[in-house]
Amino acid sequence: MKINSPFAEILVVMLIVAVSTAGLISCSGTKTAGPSSGLLANPSSIPSELDALEVPEGVDPLLFNELKDALKRELLAHGIDRAVCTPPTGDNNRVDPLNYYIEDVEGTDHYFLTWRYRCLGDYDLNGEVGIPDITPIAMHYGEDTGEHPEAAHIDGSSNGSVGIEDITPIAMYYGVEVVAYRIEGSAEMATGYTEVGIASFETDAVEVVGGLEFTYDLGDAPAYEWYRVVPLDEESEPGIESVPVHIVPGGGGGLVIYLVTAAVSGTGVPEDPYVVLADTAYEIGVEDEQGEPFTDAVVLHLDPPFVGDVTDTEPYTVTPSGDLIGDFDVHATAEEDLVSNTLYFRVEGLP
Numbered sequence: 082m083k084i085n086s087p088f089a090e091i092l093v094v095m096l097i098v099a100v101s102t103a104g105l106i107s108c109s110g111t112k113t114a115g116p117s118s119g120l121l122a123n124p125s126s127i128p129s130e131l132d133a134l135e136v137p138e139g140v141d142p143l144l145f146n147e148l149k150d151a152l153k154r155e156l157l158a159h160g161i162d163r164a165v166c167t168p169p170t171g172d173n174n175r176v177d178p179l180n181y182y183i184e185d186v187e188g189t190d191h192y193f194l195t196w197r198y199r200c201l202g203d204y205d206l207n208g209e210v211g212i213p214d215i216t217p218i219a220m221h222y223g224e225d226t227g228e229h230p231e232a233a234h235i236d237g238s239s240n241g242s243v244g245i246e247d248i249t250p251i252a253m254y255y256g257v258e259v260v261a262y263r264i265e266g267s268a269e270m271a272t273g274y275t276e277v278g279i280a281s282f283e284t285d286a287v288e289v290v291g292g293l294e295f296t297y298d299l300g301d302a303p304a305y306e307w308y309r310v311v312p313l314d315e316e317s318e319p320g321i322e323s324v325p326v327h328i329v330p331g332g333g334g335g336l337v338i339y340l341v342t343a344a345v346s347g348t349g350v351p352e353d354p355y356v357v358l359a360d361t362a363y364e365i366g367v368e369d370e371q372g373e374p375f376t377d378a379v380v381l382h383l384d385p386p387f388v389g390d391v392t393d394t395e396p397y398t399v400t401p402s403g404d405l406i407g408d409f410d411v412h413a414t415a416e417e418d419l420v421s422n423t424l425y426f427r428v429e430g431l432p
Contacts, residue, residue, distance in 0.1 A: 130212050140219045148215045148222075151245055155252035165256050166209075168312045168320030169200050174254075176262075176310055176323035181299075189301045190350070192328060196310055198286060198293035200259050202250040204235045206293055208282045209258040214251050218243055226291075233291035259312045263319065264297050266305030270325055270372050274309060303328045307372075327372045336375055337368045338413045338422055341396045347427070354425035359403035361431075364396040365424070367413055379415045401428040 131153060136145045179196045202210035204217040221232040221243045235243045237250035261281050265274035278297060286293045299308070306328055312320040327337050341364035344355035357363055367375045374395065381397050385405060399411065405428060412423040 134212060134215070137216050137220055140222075144222060145215075145219050148219055148245065148248065151248045152212070152215050152251060155248050156255065159252045159255070161252060161255050166258050166314055166316075167256065168314040168318050169254070169257050169259060170321050172321070173201050174199050174257075174312075175321050176312075179308070179310060179323045179326040181308075181326055181328060186298075186301075191301050192299040192303050194264065194295075194297045194299060194308060194310070194326070196262075196295055196323065197289075198259070198282075198295065200254070200257060200312070201237055202254040202257065203259075204237070204247070204251075206234070206286075206288070208260060208286075210251055210254045210256060215248065218245075218247050230291045258314050259320075260315050261313045261317075262295060262297075262310040263313055265309050265311060265322075266303070267307045267309075267325075268305060270307050270327070274307075274322075275305075277304065277308075280310070299328070325372075327368065336379070336413050336415055336422065337372075338381070338411065338424060339366050339368070340364075340424060341366045344426075345429070349424045349426075351425050354408060354427045356427050356429055357401055359401050359406060359428050359430050362398050362400045364398055365411060366396040375415065377415055379413055381411055381413050384410050384412075401426070403430065406430055 131149055134149065136142045176196045176199050179194065181192055181194050183190050183192055185191075198206070200208070200210065202214055204214040207213070217232075217235050221229065221235055224232045224243050226233045226236045226241055226243070232243050235247060237247040238244075240246065259282055261279050263276055264278040264280060266277045267274040277299075280295050280297050285295050285297075287295070295310075297310075307325045308328060309325040310323045314320070340349065340355055342362070344357055344363075347353050347355040349355045365381065367379050367381075369375050379395075381399075383399065401409070408425070408427050410423050410425045
């Protein structure tokens, strides 16, 4: 279409400028390898919302202006004039630990994954790192996180207190976002993971002291031994995967015990205990949540205690006595009161 009117031409130019400016302020559709790469550094392009951000109630205006100026300098130093939305990357954003617990659901034990939200720089816990994240810094400025655990997630510098140095992670991870976590399971610790479900930031995040927490119900019979969670951005691009957790029957965080010697039958849960033979030795192993041998002091408790506690060897050897035919269980405890899982057994006589 040809435009003959000079006034119409001016309107078109103004429209183009407006659209271009909006593209700088909002998330770009272009993905980058890191949170601050591939961005233009132009002082006039720094989001105007930084200057328009109002002083929070009860905060010193001079302090707040100092924080705003510091963030502006950090954004320019990192070459940022727009938010390029990406999922969390890097070890600093890795969910660790990923735990699980068992809880009764209408009379049946269900396995629940649980983890803390990890997105460095997202101090207001809205799922995205951006300009408003300086407000929590101002509101908790100078607080020691040991005395104020509710401010722990604002300590982006990990120095034990909330201060101006916590501005830097906002610039480093500007535009990083989490809209969901993908739950994945595998038969192996390192490979072969398959999606089993999604935990939404909007509906599944629960506020706890010092951050947000997620849980996911794996049901009463998890299909895999290993699980991990992966953060996703608005385009379902994956971020850094969590440390995996090992699920075993009867498990519950801290320690994992398992039967090394094959049982006659059974899976080791109350409804389906391992069937073992009397006067036959069975080895029981102990691992941490990541599948590594647990090297600290461990005590296995047997109920009934037909051979007492076992503490001397790894794997541990248990020999059910022929005098105690029937049900028993084994659970482990360790230093620092780590929670352990329990395996359930039924002793049968020799064939």
